[in-house]
Amino acid sequence: MNKLTPMMKQFMEIKENTKDALVFFRLGDFYELFFEDAEIASRVLDLVLTARSAGNDVKAPMCGVPHHAAKGYIQKLVANGYKVAIVEQVEDPKDVKGIVKREVIEIVTPGTYFEMDDNETREIASLSLDLIYATIVSCDVMSGEIKALRIMNEPAEIIKNLQQFQVREIIVPDNFDEFLVEEIQDKTKIYVSRFNEKDNSIKHDDQSIEDAYARLIAYLNATQKSSLQHLSEIKVLNDEAYLRMDYTSMMNLELIDHQKNKELSVYNFMDKTNTSMGSRLLKEKLMRPLYNISEIKERHTQIDLLMHDFILSDDLKTDLKETYDIHRIVARITTDKHNPQDFVRLKNTLRVFSSIKMKVNNLEEFKFLTQVDELVHVYDTLENAFLDNAPVTFKDGRTFKEGISPELDELITISNEGKTWLLNYEQQEREKTGIKNLKVGYTRAFGYYIDISKGQVENVKDEYNYIRKQTLTNSERYINEELQEYEVKISEAKERIQKLELDLFKEYTQFVVAHAQEIHEVGNAIAYLDVLMSLTEFSGQPGYVKPEIVNEPVLNIKEGRHPVLESSLKDHQYIASSVEMDPKRRTLILTGPNMGGKSTYMRMLAVNTILAQMGCYIPCDAAKIGIVDQIFTRMGASDDILMGQSTFMVEMLESQTALSRASQQSLILFDEIGRGTSTYDGMALAQSIIEYINETIACRTIFSTHYHELVSLEDMYDEIFNVNVLVHEEDKKVTFLYRVEEGRATKSYGINVAKLAHLPNAVIQRAEENLKMLELNRENKSTSIGSKILTVEVEPKEFQSLKQHLNKIDPNNMTPFEALQTLANLKEILGDNHDKQD
Incomplete structure (x- = not known):
């Protein structure tokens, strides 16, 4: 260490305290990286790797990026799962002898970086475990929202919830469960940060929440190194406040993401918002639909009003387009990442918010807007201070309006009159010397000068007190005392302007930070209005109706359609199907061939239930939907976060989740349970699962299966009914009708599907012969599934x-x-x- 150069020694001292971060070390106009940091950055950012002397004939690998373009490079590093420590000079080089002091001003992490140019949510979470429960406290640094959730201490459950809340980084102490850390790292892209400190000022009634919360806040303070006053009070999520779905169900239903095309997700299809804040909130509303009937009906009323008042809707839509993402702006201001234009965008948004409030002031349906303070005093303060065309960076007095600071006004006048002064001085010198082509100019390197052509040099007299400074090919350049005095005056004025503007900038920053929570409330109101506008536009599509929401365990949808597939299908028109479920008809066994539309039918049912509980209209002829508290799905052999387990094990784990947690108000959608094992094992399990759900849980269930023997359960249980996807067969040619009707499928049509896949004819013919033999054997052997079970003995x-x-x-x-x-x-x-x- 002692053999290193002073600068490199300073770098190593900083690196020692930021071991898990790549250090962006400011040197002049560049951020430089050294040693292993440089090797990583050169590889990820495709930068040329050079070397710099580190002392004692040692060369340090080095690469760098321009400081003005650092944002894009940092964004790429964070997206690739790295932390970045930003190191800046904290002393003026003019006031220091020797090396300038440098400090880490911020540590950018995957969970705290909100400068990405998208609408994605990025949460950072802290975990606390006991023998039974896991407590997750997560924070969206941009919105400032902090929430706590307590779940069972099971790795799969923890991972699913982290995925569901879009957590990008977790904070755990050094003594945390290593097995769980490895599971998270193996099965997700979540960054794991080790951090032991806690903020002792954080208190909570629940000790587990307090531990995780205190560690989270301490970590944010350590990395952001700035005010966090925009963070809200912690909110403990109440499971019963919304319709619950785990991450697997959301993936199965393609709510947020689609395996093949992101454009085909339900979220992307229904996102008609006009603001980034609204787009992020819509995603949250889709993942957490309403559970309270009165809240759903209130949203219906709001949508109805907007749907029928075209003038109001158009006016509000125009206003929303003029707003800015003030959640992001306030986060930038409170974390000291802002610029003058952020204040302009904030005050413009407050002005538009006042206009919005005036338009809905007398409407009870919009009390979520009218009850929010429009912050007139904040708007007036910023309006009186900042020029509308304020730059992104300070530029010679173009940020603040006249009248804010008399001294600043005077200095700006001096600076602005400089051009006039120079023209007048140039004319004065021409008249004094008689040299008509004399010019007064300026360069950054040379300063102010008098330029005289070669042919006129002989007319320069000693009495003019010109001092020759530079000889050019065609002219000579001179300076004099008067120009030097003026240059000093202008230079001092510019420096003083910068100092005054920076002081004013800090003053208004503190002013806005003091109102951060109130501004966030304005942002929340704008975001929710935008969501309502989006839901209104979505609900206003042809063929969409308002569902009747009731407390009864019913689920009746007449001629229902899947909203995304209906609009995206190109090969044929979407075929609608109906569903009818009630306490006397609560379990449907769905049979039919592959590719016939069974999974689509179940997704249609689930998606429309979710949309209905969001308060939307849904695509159907009529709907009566009883409140659902949870949705459980098992569809396809999805390669989900339980990767590494066999398909059958995944089926069983997901089935266990549903069977252990579902209530009478839940909705269970199982597709092909039991196919991952032998036929008889699978059939036995499928039957027992259906019987357990029907007899013990007694919730609305659709069970899709190829075990046609299971259709006999309809004769054994009063609440079980058969439905099937229709197929038209003529001359051994099969046409899928994609419509679900009453009754049982008589065939599986597997060989017909194989024909559609163009398997070799020899394979098809042999399969048909094998099928005939199997059917003959089956006719000679009993394959009934047994008598009705009168008593299902189930452990609670x-x-x-x-x-x-x-x-x-x-x-x-x-x-x-x-x-x-x-x-x-x-x-x-x-x-x-x-x-x-x-």
């Missing part, structure tokens, strides 16, 4: 969960406090479930 669900957690406990390694806490948690599990049953 809460005791299943209890056993799982008891198996994890080692009493010999528990402190008395841990034992008491675990006992309280186990009682809570039992209490929650008994309360629901009561």
Whole structure:
């Protein structure tokens, strides 16, 4: 270390304290990276790797990026899962002898970087574990929202929730569960940061929440190194406040992402927002639909009003297009990443918000807007201070309006009158010397000068007090005392202008930071209005109707259609189908060939239920939908976050989730359960799962299967009915009709599908011969699935969960406090479930 050059020694000291970050070390107009950081950056950013002397004949690998273009490079590094420590000079080189002091002013991390040019949500989360529960406290640094969620301490459950909340980075202490860390790193792209410190000022009634929350805030303070006053109070999520879906169900239903084309996701299809804030909020509303009927009906009323008042809708849409992302702006201001134009955009948005409030002031449906303070005093303060064309960076007094600072006004006048002064001085010198082509000019390197052509040099007299400074091919350049004095005056004026403007900039920054929470409320109101406008436009499409939302366990959709597929199908018109479910008809066994539309039918049902509970109109002729508290799906052999498990194991794990958590108000959609094992094993499991759901959970269920023997369950249970996708067969040619009707499928049509896939004729013919032999054998052997089970003996669900957690406990390694806490948690599990049953 002692053999390093002073600058390199300074770099190494900073690197020692930011080991897991790439150090962007400011040297002049560049950020430089050294040693391993440089090698990583050169590879990721495609930069040329050079070398610099580090002392004692050692060369340090080096690469760099221009400071004015650093944003794009940082964005790429963060997108590739790296942290970046920004190191700046914190002293004026003119005031320092020797090396200038440098410090880390910010550590950019995957979970805190919000300068991406998109509408994606990026959350950072802190985890806290006990023997039974995991507590997740997550923060969206841009919106300032902090929320807490308590779930079961199971790796799959934790990973699914992290994925669902779009967490990009998690914070854990050094002694955290290594197995869980490895699972998260193996199965996700979430960045794991080790951090032990906690903010002692953070208090919460729940100790687990307090631990995770305190670590999160301490980490944000350590990395952002600036004010975090825009962060909201922590909100503990109430599971019963919205329709719950896990990450797997969201993927199966293609709500946010689509495996083949992002454009085909439900979110992308219904996103008709006009603002980035609205677009992000719409995604949240889609992932967490409403559960309270009165809230759904209130949204219906709002949409109806906007749908029928065309003038109001058009006016509001125009206003929304003139607003800016003030959530991002406030986050930039509070974290000191802003520029003068951010203040202009903020005050313009506040002006538009006042206009919006005036338009809806007398409408009860828009109290979410009218009850929000429009912050007139904030608008007036910024309007009186900032020029509308204020630059992104300070440029010679073009940021603030006249009257803000008398001294600044005077200095700007001096600076602005410089051109006039120079013209007058040039004319004065021409008259004094008699040299008509004399010119007064300026260069940054040379300063102000008097330029005289070669032919007129002999007319320069000593009495003019010109001092020759530079000889050019065609002229000589001179300076004099008067020009030097003027140059000093102008230079001092510019420096003073910059100082005054910077002081004013800090003053208005502090002013806005003091109102950060109120400004966020304005942003929330604008975002929700934008969501309503988007839902209105979505609901106003031809063939969309308002569903009737009730508390009964019914699900009736007449001629329902999938909104995305209806608009994207090009080969043929979308074929609508109906569904009818109620307490006496709660389990539907869906049969029919592959490619016939079974999965599409189930997705249509689930997506329209979700849209209905968002308050939207849905594509159908009529709908009556009973409130759903949870949706569980198992569709296809999806390669999800449980990768590494066999398809059958994934099926069983996802089935277990549904069977252990579903209530009578839930909706279960199972596609081809049991196909991952032998035929008889799979059929036996499929039957027992259907019977368990029908007899024990008693919720609305659609079970798609190729086990045609299961259709006999309709004769055994009053609540089970058969439906099938229609197929037209003529002259051994099959046409899929993509429509679901009552009754059971008589054939699987697998060989017909093989023909459509153009398998070799020899294979098809041999398959037909094999099928005839199998059917003959089947006719000679009983294949009935057994008599109706009169009593289904099932261990209560809460005791299943209890056993799982008891198996994890080692009493010999528990402190008395841990034992008491675990006992309280186990009682809570039992209490929650008994309360629901009561």
